Each structure stands twice: as C-alpha cells, then as structure tokens.
Amino acid sequence: MKRYSAFAIAREALRHHTGWDRAWGSPEPKKSYDVIIVGAGGHGLATAYYLGRNHGITNVAVLEKGWLGGGNTGRNTTIIRSNYLRDPSAAIYEKSRSLYETLSQDLNYNIMFSPRGVLMLGQTQHEVRAYKRTAHANALQGIETSWVGPERVKELCPIINIDGPRYPVLGGLWQARAGTARHDAVAWGYARACSDMGMDIIQKCEVTGIRREGDKVTGVDTNRGTIGTKKLCIVVAGHSGVLADMAGFRLPVESVALQALVSEPIKPAMDIVVMANTVHGYMSQSDKGEMVIGGGADGFNNYTQRGSFQHIEETIRALVETFPIISRLKMLRQWGGIVDMTGDRSPIISRTPVEGIFINCGWGTGGFKAIPGSGWATAEMVARGAPGDLAAPFSLDRFREGRMIDESVAAAVAH
C-alpha cells in the first residue's frame, strides 16, 4: 500500500487524484482463518492490528454485520482520558492514551488526536472529595492529573458559569494530555493497516451462529456461509450478550442506548473538553464548530441505536446552568449507540467457558478512549491463549470471585 505523505498528496494533485489505492479491500470470506474477530468497531480492528504487528499473526478475518465503525465507534463523543481510580484501569487507559499520542504516525493515517485537555468539574462536595482522591491515585500511578480551583477552571474555559445557582463550580480534575480524536478515522486507520497486512475485513457479514465440537470452537455461521477457526474473538459491544448466547454461555452485561447530539456550528468558543458529571452532561467543540454534547444512558435495556427526546431535554436543561451560551443554540442532529454495561463499570477482556473463544466487551459509555490499549491487550491474550498483565484483572472470573474493579465514579455517567 502506498504511504500517505505530503509528497503523495502533491503527486496525486498533479494527476487529478487517479492514483490512490483503495484504503482497504473487500474480500470474499475464505474457508478458514487462524483467528476470526467478530465486530469491526475500534476494539475489533485494533485487536486485529496488534495481532499482526506485535505477534505476526495475519491470517485473520474481521467480520462485520454492517459497515466498519458503524457501531459505537462511529457514534461516540470521542473523549480520551486516563484519569481512572483503580490501578488496573489506570494502567490500560493510560497505555491507550499514550498509544493515541503516536497513533497517526504508527498507522500512517491522520486520526486527528487532539490533546486539548479534559476537565471534570467538581460541583458537589462529594465530587470534590472523589476527584481529589483520583488525583492522588493518579500521582501514584504515574498519570499526570491535578485538582484545580474555580479560578483556574474559569481561565481554562471562560464560557463556564462558575456561580451556578444549583451547582456552583468548586474546582475540577484536570488532565492536560487528555483530549479527543476523530472516531471514524481511528476505525479507518486500523482497517487500512490491517488490510495492508493481508487481513480480510469483511463487511455486511453477520455472524448468525457459533460452531462447537464439545467445548471447543470450530467456526462461525454467517449470512455468507460457514467459516472455520480455532480462535474466535467476540468484540461486539452492545451485542455481546447475543453472541455469548450463540456460543452457549452468559455474560454479566446489560445493553442500553446512550445518546449524544451536536449543535449548529459556531465560532471557536471552547478549546478543552468539559465533563459535568453531577448535572450529567459533557461538551467539547468539534473542528467544524459544532458543540458536541453527550448525555446519559437510557434507564432500561434496549437495542435501539436511536436517542430519546426526554434525554435531550434533561441534558440541555442541566448544561445550560453551567454553559449559559448554549441556551441560544439550535440542535443539528442527535443519535444513539448501544452500550454494554457491567456492574462495576469496568470492561471484560477474557477467555470464556468455550475453549478458543475470547471476549472483549463491557466498555459501556467509555471505551473509545481505550481502543488502542484494549486492542493491544486483547491481541496478546488471543496470541498467547491467556491474558497478559494488562488484561488479567479484567477476566470474567472477577464476577464469580467478587474481585470487582469499581469505576462507577470515573465511568458510571462519564465517557
């Protein structure tokens, strides 16, 4: 595959852009693969990429029922941060954040990583205590975060009203090297690199059944025929329970819709990401000028990729107090994704009761930031047949053993 570079752009400009290769192929499924990954979201594609790059395994197919990146990966608000409380979470999210720093160079694809800084507002005494505790934990974990007072909050984001009538801003947890990236580009960049390594990314290929001989996996049934494999990695976010059911085991995961919206584009108004978890809303400004606003998850289980009106109202009503300028904006569009929530709000990266089947799920409302680190850890587990240090704490056993990784403060309502 030809490299993208300033020279390539100049060359193609001279020949009317007729010489670009397709970014990834559109192959027919082969009879079998060494590894099949179900789900071409960011986590599935990153797993494939690191299988090839770190472990030399390239006879890999990524099967996607829709289009790549069409699940939560292309529907999120793109917040990247690693200011989690527990050591295992901090380790995997920081690994991920640090991989994001150089991902554009690694993939030779501009994923538009923008380390503009993420500020999590403290608007109750409880939040102040929790975030100060997180800042201390992060210091021990080697993650650069700090607790800042209200004056610094105002400096960092002048449009914030720090004297809100219900929830004044008492300070914030600031991570300067956190930020955003272009979500589709993350999926596209990984897909291009995988395709370049000879892997098959097969879109419009839905897995409809999982074949087993005894307690070993032998392949999958799809709408494009049966495909054999001895290693199957299920990475389907909100549909994880459905795939687990096909394989004959159950998962401690619930699926709910989570939604977001964007305003009409306006002039530059804020250059950081702000999360206001007490009022339950978070906001950043896209390069196009739209205010990107995320809200809460539905309070009931469902598989709909649509938003609901009451959430838009709730989110905006809450945010207007902290960001009065948004009261005059028009909403441009709104959407939803199906997120997979675990009880302790931490992911699952694990072997399963079926030999040869691995699972990566449970990223819930906050897995975009984890894509590179999760792919790295999952690839290691699939290649070796057992999880390495990053993935081991996130195994399914923790639910049986009561070894929860409680991130409900960092992740329950946040992204």
Ligand SMILES: Cc1cc2nc3c(=O)[nH]c(=O)nc-3n(C[C@H](O)[C@H](O)[C@H](O)COP(=O)(O)OP(=O)(O)OC[C@H]3O[C@@H](n4cnc5c(N)ncnc54)[C@H](O)[C@@H]3O)c2cc1C
């Ligand atoms: C509104 C919203 C805002 C969010 N904001 C943030 C944020 O700011 N920061 C953050 O870190 N995270 C955020 N998230 C969470 C983040 O988007 C997800 O955790 C992450 O994208 C999950 O990626 P994935 O690859 O696991 O899943 P997905 O991207 O959903 O990919 C799974 C894929 O599996 C495919 N699939 C399902 N069933 C089958 C089948 N039977 N056969 C074949 N393919 C199948 C689906 O079509 C899908 O493409 C947000 C999510 C939403 C919905």
